[in-house]
Amino acid sequence: MPPCDFVPEKYESYPYEHVLKIRRQYVSPSLILYYKRPLMLHQGHMQWLFDHEGRRYLDLFAGIATVGVGHCHPKVTAAAQKQLGRLWHTASVYMHPAIQEYMEKLTSRLPDPLKKVIYTRNFDIICFRGGYHGGSPSTMGLTSIGNYKHVLPNGSGCQTTMLPDVFNGPWGGNQCRDSPVQTIRKCSCSPGSCHAKDHYIEQFKDTLATCVPKKIAGFIAEPIQGVNGAVQYPVGFLKEAFELVRERGGVCIADEVQTGFGRTGRHFWGFEGHGVVPDIVTVAKAIGNGFPMAAVITKAEIASSLAQGLPFNTFGGNPMACVVGSAVLDAIEEDGLQKNCEAVGTHLLLELAKLRDEFEIIGDVRGKGLMIGIQMVKDKESRQPLPAEEISEIFEDCKDMGVLFGKGGIHFQTFRIKPPLCITKEDADFAVEVFHAALTRHKERTAAAK
Known part of the structure; x- marks a missing residue:
């Protein structure tokens, strides 16, 4: 060891x-x-x-892809300890500097075009089979792994489509994915083209033609599927899928809960590896290195549409969470x-x-x-x-x-x-x-x- x-x-x-x-x-x-x-x-x-006996283990799971910068990272720990002695909680009805400082730092990591989207007001959302997007009644319809489905009403407006999996699916080979290691399946693709991608796009088009109205609310996908075992799509698939969704008035949502904050290596966000810019990005897990926090980043039009009612979160923008999140971003860069x-x-x-x-x-x-x-x-x-x-x-x-x-x-x-x-x-x-x-x-x- x-x-x-x-x-x-x-x-x-x-x-x-x-x-x-x-x-x-x-x-x-x-x-x-x-x-x-x-x-x-x-x-x-x-x-x-x-x-409890003092035995040491190499952690290759990080609390399910959550502890991004390391357990008890000294910089994150020090920031949290300092804030603990200053202010724990205020609720979102008051201002404090930490939330503004953190939002500025977090959004600087995202491309500017992300802020240029339109709220659809449509209903149906498309998702991949094998995707995991949560276990609440609202999100369970988007989660398409049987072991994580509960026996209660869910899934209204959620339509699953074929997973473009180049190892387990009907099409795929050894030139299909963006990875240092390719599948051992043989492939007839030539450089610059992927026949598997083309076949899976046709399946995606079939879903659009048969399972949803002419106008849809959106499409959600993990840049690399997490719970389903790091499943990757053919190169170019997600870019074409995003274009097809936008043609129908839908927004494209990148679920970066597991792929975000540098985990895929070359890019800070998983969607960057696909050459796309989503309309909405959801993040959690490594955002706080284990501290319970999450965020949704989108354009003002979408955010303001939610303010037409009175959505409220007692713990939203919590001072501790914002300070921890800021320290995580610093640790990723400085280390x-x-x-x-x-x-x-x-x-x-x-x-x-x-x-x-x-x-x-x-x-x-x-x-x-x-x-x-x-x-x-x-x-x-x-x-x-x-x-x-x-x-x-x-x-x-x-x-x-x-x-x-x-x-x-x-x-x-x-x-x-x-x-x-x-x-x-x-x-x-x-x-x-x-x-x-x-x-x-x-x-x-x-x-x-x-």
């Missing part, structure tokens, strides 16, 4: 078994836990987490985290591709920067998902060797890698070594069972 000079404090709270008992008694069972023996985390430092993300992410992707070539159960390695998916399959030819119990065994082995992955995909068949952007190449090599060892153990178990 790579060295770390941070020494965690001694854990002095409830014993592990007592904590587990209380959780089972009082906490909703919908709040699931990873691992057969759940981790009880005590402290964090940058890319590292420490459990060179976006550049590090691209360098380390590319290195990690290329190393994982070597494992894909070695192990039959790795079907696909994909992503950009430090938003990476490793899709596990029974075999490369069928591309059928590896059974859940086998994925869980690999997952447990990695944890036991000190590396924490996430899981995603329609069948939870994809390992998700979305660590703090401060991880090093040495950390990446350690993660690959651990994953290789876990895959080797799986291979040995499979051989022994025959």
Whole structure:
């Protein structure tokens, strides 16, 4: 394991078994836990987490792509501590300087044309299958992963369309996506053209022709799908889709909850990698490095339309949130985290591709920067998902060797890698070594069972 000079404090709270008992008694069972023996985390430092026994883990999931600049980043921590002693909360009926300072800093990261849109006042919204946009009654209709759908009315006006997935879908090959690693599927595309993109655009047009009125409210998409396992679209698809939506009077919404704030490496926002400018951008997760906050950035016309009633948020523009968000932006820039993300992410992707070539159960390695998916399959030819119990065994082995992955995909068949952007190449090599060892153990178990 790579060295770390941070020494965690001694854990002095409830014993592990007592904590587990209380959780089972009082906490909703919908709040699931990873691992057969759940981790009880005590402290964090940058890319590292420490459990109640002081054991160290390399965090490759970052609280589900949330801890962008690192656990307890000193600059963010110092800013929060300073504001704690000054002002916690005022409600949005008063002004304080932090919200203005933060809004100016955040919007400076977005292109000016974003402010030039028109509110549609239409109804239907199109979304991708496999997309995740939330679990509230208002957003669940846009979420198209069965495990995250609840049994209650939802989805009015939401129309799903085919996911342009070049590994799992009917079309795609080894020249289709913007990634250091391409799918192993063969492709007949020539430089500058993508036949898969053209086929998926025809499916998108079919949705527009059959499932929605001539005028629509909009289209929402993640620049790279997060919960579904870092699924990428063919190069050029999103740009053409945006044009088709705008022809029907709709606005284009980029869900940057997981792709924003430098996670894709080369670009600060995921939509920039597609050569598009959305009309609305939604952000959360890494915006506060774990502090609970979110934002929607759009034009004055859209924002003012919402003021026709009296929408109100007691905690909107909270001083603590704005100071933390501002410190996160400073840390990304001052620590060179976006550049590090691209360098380390590319290195990690290329190393994982070597494992894909070695192990039959790795079907696909994909992503950009430090938003990476490793899709596990029974075999490369069928591309059928590896059974859940086998994925869980690999997952447990990695944890036991000190590396924490996430899981995603329609069948939870994809390992998700979305660590703090401060991880090093040495950390990446350690993660690959651990994953290789876990895959080797799986291979040995499979051989022994025959």
